[in-house]
Amino acid sequence: MSDAAAHAIEHHTSTGIDSRKVAIWTLIGSECLFFASLISMYLVYKGKSLVGPLPHAESQCMLHGHMQACEQIFEIPLVTFGTAVLLFSSFFVVLALYGAQKGDRKMLIRWLSMTVLCGLFFIGMQVYEFQHFYHKGLGYSTNLFGSTFYTLTGFHGSHVTVGVIWLSTLLVLAIRGKLPAEKSLNLEIAALYWHFVDVVWIVIFPVVYLMR
Amino acid sequence: MATSVIDRAPAAHAPEYTGIMSWIKTVDHKRIGILYGSTAFLFFLIGGIEALFMRIQLMKPDNTFVSAETFNALFTMHGTTMIFLGIMPLSAMFFNYFIPLQIGARDVAFPRLNAFSYWVFLLGGLFINFSWLINAAPNAGWFGYANLTERPYSPGLNTDFWVLGLQILGIASVAAAINFFVTIVNLRAPGMKMLRMPMFVWMSFITQILLLLAFPVITIALVFLMMDRHFGTAFFLPDGGGDPIMWQHLFWIFGHPEVYILILPAFGIVSEVLPVFSRKPLFGYTAMVFSGAFIAFLGFGVWSHHMFSTGMGPFADSFFALSTMLIAVPTGVKIFNWIGTLWGGSLQMKTPLYFAVGMVAMFIVGGLSGVMHASPPADLQQTDSYFVVAHFHYVLFGGSIFGLSAGAYYWFPKMFGRMLSEKLGKLHFWLMFLGFNITFFPMHFLGLNGMPRRVYTYPAELNFGFWNQVQTWGSLLLGVSFLVFIYNMWKTSRRPADAPADPWRGATLEWAIPSPPQEFNFADVPPVNSSTPLWDLRRASGGQLPEPQRVSGAGIHMPRPSIWPLVTAFGVLGVLGSILFTHAFHYWFLITLVGVATLFYGVYRWAFEPAF
């Protein structure tokens, strides 16, 4: 069998879509069920915490052993800003991919760096938020709200972290000139994962922070 | 870019790698299939021994062969082993070996990911069974109901082995499912449209979709339980506001699709074997595809039929009763189509056919008891009794194991180049058929007479002794049947590898290449214009096909072997296994860090080595 023919078999796909792209979408589909289970738990246990602190202001909750007024623990402005940062990071990675596909190395590096920075900022915001809550008395095992909140947002945060590591690796490759247009699919796949992470936050933000 | 020459000479048998390193670094789907199969068969035998110990204990009233605690571990490990370390990886053996061959591909879409799945499975299986050695085997049932599995009621390491072991195994399953899904979608030979794929590939395809959608749910359930046990949360603890029923919901949202994961591959095998051994096309190919898809889809809407006794209320009970009864319809379609396939066919009375027909018959019995469970009032009597044990053994053993056995006898010549003995095969079948029915049919009676599940003994006055004794003798007969099978394989291994490419006059592409296949599978893929390409070829060439010759593989570049899947698998084990130590060792997270580092190192080396 000729080398060319053998080569052709290697790259031909029944759908015309690269197998790695189909694979990342398959993974994304599976991950939907993952986050669905986490969100279900959050919603089923919403309002069922035996003690405070509670997410939004309530007239009364059990805090430090006695019933008292419960203030809102969520810092909406901070989280809104983080949400906007994450949304814009999706925009930036699309620009980076556009640059990669056109072979525009400067555009690729600039916007990919911005994406990574946004991701790091978002993680920083979450770390700050978790610390802040902890100081207000919301530990992981304090109540159902703490347990479900930290698990859900923690899993999301770890997905963001994996995404940042992945994108940073590609950024290093890009800086070294090893991400030419022919290899732009590598970035496209990482970008799809990144967008998914953003999309999960698009659901978490209103469901957790804005619904009372 | 290396082009590795694979087959140096027309040798008598294919694998020209030698040495254990070639097996450790393999990314060849056929070798990985053999690894899955041999490992799974060993775990299956272990699960069988666990069952035999239970049967000996239950042989007579007030027996003292094993203690109650040991019995708890036996039924827990028997279930967990048979499901996750037996049936699923035995199916994986066939997915691995035959999906690429049946669609005319050179390998799966991601060969290293394939190897990774196997290594994670092996490490997970060893992890969970290691618990036996330190007398801490999981003992709270294969379904781990909270809050029995919570720390106050299960303070030891037993449940931790179970929780962490299943998470490890889940990673193997999901990785493999992505791989096979993409392979089937993307690597089919020219002309092989989806509705021309072999039924085994279709059922396997639907199984991969179920795996992808169901395993995340149990993973999260296990994470919640793990957090409860190790980090003080109360997801399933009423004292902290949690609800143990949520465990049941999350578990069964996974658990019900899981049983379709266990049976669909066997359905697929039967749909391959019956046409070949009736010399007739499968009756109602399209209906078979859609009924399989419908069963899978509907399988996500029935889970609470496992929870009829938890007081969900009449609306929920009715909804799930109806959806469960509805699932009997597409299943019935399949049964009738199988009968329609056999009807009027030229039956070749060979071992694969025996097991396939046995599967259909036994599955009907299991399906009937299943439909009986679908009625909540009836189920309130049957649940947690031996009636349920009868039901699921009829569908899992009578269904999956008989089906997988049919596959074993059908595909053994292709995999190993030798024909298994027909005489010993038929003896295996009859001993297994008799032993199976003697063991499990009386359980219907015992269940309706009130014998509960998961009891280590019973008093004589309840009159359960007679049937229990019968069942124990039946299980010993079952054990003997497996010895016959093992003897058959051993005896066959000593014969020369002289099996033809197509000993059964098969219809599908795997029979077009030598037995066993060369590493690159196909030199040229036959044309595919229907779901029975090889029968078409036979018809076109006047009934006879030439024996395919072994050819040089020069110019075909195959995926390069790699050690990184194994290294990454160890990383997974390290991360999850470290949680065992949270109560034992103050700096347990150092083990986690080592696991994470290994994981990252393995992934980076994997990502940056050339695939070919």
Place this chain on the structure above:
Amino acid sequence: MDAHAPAHAGEEAHSHPKPATYLKVAVILFVLTALEVLLFEAGRGGLGASVRPIFEPIVIEVLLVLSAAKFALVAMFYMHLKQDPKLLSNLFVFPLLLAATIIGTLIILMSYWRVVGAK
């Protein structure tokens, strides 16, 4: 292996949106997010006691619609599903529908239908 001729050729045939389109999407996403927060504030009285009764009953429904719109925009434009083959959209939509059904069913089962010792 890499995005060689067959796969990449298929994609080049579809038109890629320009950066200007992506910017428009980004702005819309930002505006929708701002609306979500304003709705939240209106519903809890942060924008005045007079507006609260108008918005409080519809907060959840409108939030779901707004977030669904954001979700669709990111999926269709940033994730390129609008221009890509339908298979990829199906790979996303089917699990999403299943996920939504499971969430909904669990909420119903766990809130209305608890017979024993409802809390």
